[in-house]
Amino acid sequence: MKFLHITDTHLGYHQYGLEERAQDFYDVFDEAVEIAIENKVDFVIHTGDFFHTSRPSNAVILQGIQLVNRLKSASIPLFLIPGNHDRGNRVKDVSPLHILKDFGANLIEHETLEYEGIFISGIKYLSKIAIKKIGSIRPILEKFLEQNKNGSFHILMLHQEFVPHFPNGLYLSKEVPDGFNYIGIGHLHEMIKPFKHENCTVVYPGSTEFTAFSKNEENVPKGVYLIKENNGNIEYEFIQLKKRRPFISFEFQEENFEEIVKNIKQEIEKVRETSHKAVVVTLKGHIEKLSLKDLHIILSKNGIVQNSDNVLHINFLLKKKEEAQKQKDIFSLTSKEIDIEKELKNLIGDEYLLNHVYEVISTAKSMESIDDFKNLLKENPKYLEI
Ligand SMILES: [Mn+2]
Known part of the structure; x- marks a missing residue:
């Protein structure tokens, strides 16, 4: 069995407000689809942030449909989960990935699917606030494992913050029970060399184009992982994308x-x-x-x-x-994330409003520049609606 793992394609990201950059994000995604077809993979998994926003433009939705259709014409199923950028709840709406569902993509938000004897489970991105509410994702994952009674090959798709890549993130060892064979993780834009967690292979392909959402992104190649599985043994190959912008x-x-x-x-x-x-x-x-x-x-x-x-x-x-000194002072303030939340709690009593403001601030922090944030607000005016 062979599959391709793609993640964080951020389709529609007009980095620096440039049309060319939006085209770049399409080009590398298209190249990844081409790699899947050339290698005749059995299926493709995409672990979140397919689109850059929950409200992609019509043109970007069409691009997404084209890519899904290319895989469909090659009879390659696509399994995908929503990431933080395209999960939909910021605008109190469903994820735009629901549109792709109608074109044959297999959207997984909180379930296990069985495909040709393989189990594929996934959860859409859960914010820190959502995680706090439920305490842990472990019980959800245990339920996924229970469904796989024969111990078939089991893939888990996640788009979450994990330690050590994100401070205050989740711990794989605590959150993920033993029993999965392959854990594909999105959200981190740097590629990480696959490693073992218990008996499971954990893979972070990183984003397909340069986004600067993570500090060390400049120094790592961009690509996708081709995975070959034979009797439970996993071989992986990182394939670099040639169409990326230098x-x-x-x-x-x-x-x-x-x-x-x-x-x-x-x-x-x-x-x-x-x-x-x-x-x-x-x-x-x-x-x-x-x-x-x-x-x-x-x-x-x-x-x-x-x-x-x-x-x-x-x-x-x-x-x-x-x-520079002033900036340094500001950074040292904002790095204490928990304190910010505490301060906000004092300022805003209402929990719903607090969560909303906190999300806006977290998003602002993940933007590369104030222009990027302005663009996000321009593209998603409803974002600030309470
Ligand atoms: Mn991302």
């Missing part, structure tokens, strides 16, 4: 900026030898005397211009020196 990132000091620009130029040329896509350049640094405009002028003197053949976008993560 990203390079540099740190600089104001004093050495001109020097670094030469390195950036060289790096862009090197990357362009192997990628047909223009590069996104991220520049992190502190400025005092220079303005953003000055930086752009220096870059353009060296032929580094946004929206050109070689460079799609220049993403500045800048801090003015005195602001």
Whole structure:
């Protein structure tokens, strides 16, 4: 038996507000579907965040349907769970994945399906608040295992925060009972090399494109896992996606900026030898005397211009020196997540309202920039409705 594990495709994510970036997310998802077809897999599992938002545009829904239809025409079933981005409850609605169900996708929100003698279980993303309410997901998973009376090969699909990748996350050892053969986990955008938990193989493929939702994303390849199972033995192969957008990132000091620009130029040329896509350049640094405009002028003197053949976008993560210290203070405040919740509880008595505000803040924290958050609000005006 052979299957492909894809996760966190974030279809419809207009990163930096760019149409090209939305196309990139489609391109790599399409490439993943192509890998499934080429390898003649028996089925595909997708562990959440198929769409970037719970309210994808009509055009993005159509893209999703196209991808599902490609698998369907190749007679490859697709099993999927909603992630935090597309689970639907932010807008008090069902997940947009319900639309894909009508096109043959097997949506799993809280159940076990049997497919050709294999058991596939999954739970949609549960927020920290939801987990607090139910205490643990273990009893749910135990019920899934009970249904598999003959001990057939059993896949579990999850989209949750787990320790050590997320502070205050769940513990695999505590939450997941022994008995599953394969646990596929979404949510973490970095690929993690598969490991054993009890007798089970745990796989995190990471997102298919660069999102910067997790700190170390820059340093890991993007891809999907091809899984081969033979008599209970699992072999896995990470297949890198070639259509991903190349990203390079540099740190600089104001004093050495001109020097670094030469390195950036060289790096862009090197990357362009192997990628047909223009590069996104991220520049992190502190400025005092220079303005953003000055930086752009220096870059353009060296032929580094946004929206050109070689460079799609220049993403500045800048801090003015005195602001850097201020920022640091803010970060040290927000890192104490539990305290924030406590403070909010004091401020907002109503539990329903509190949960809503907390979710808005958590989402804001997961955004890369204020523009991303503004876009999310623009795309989902109902998000702020109570
Ligand atoms: Mn995700």
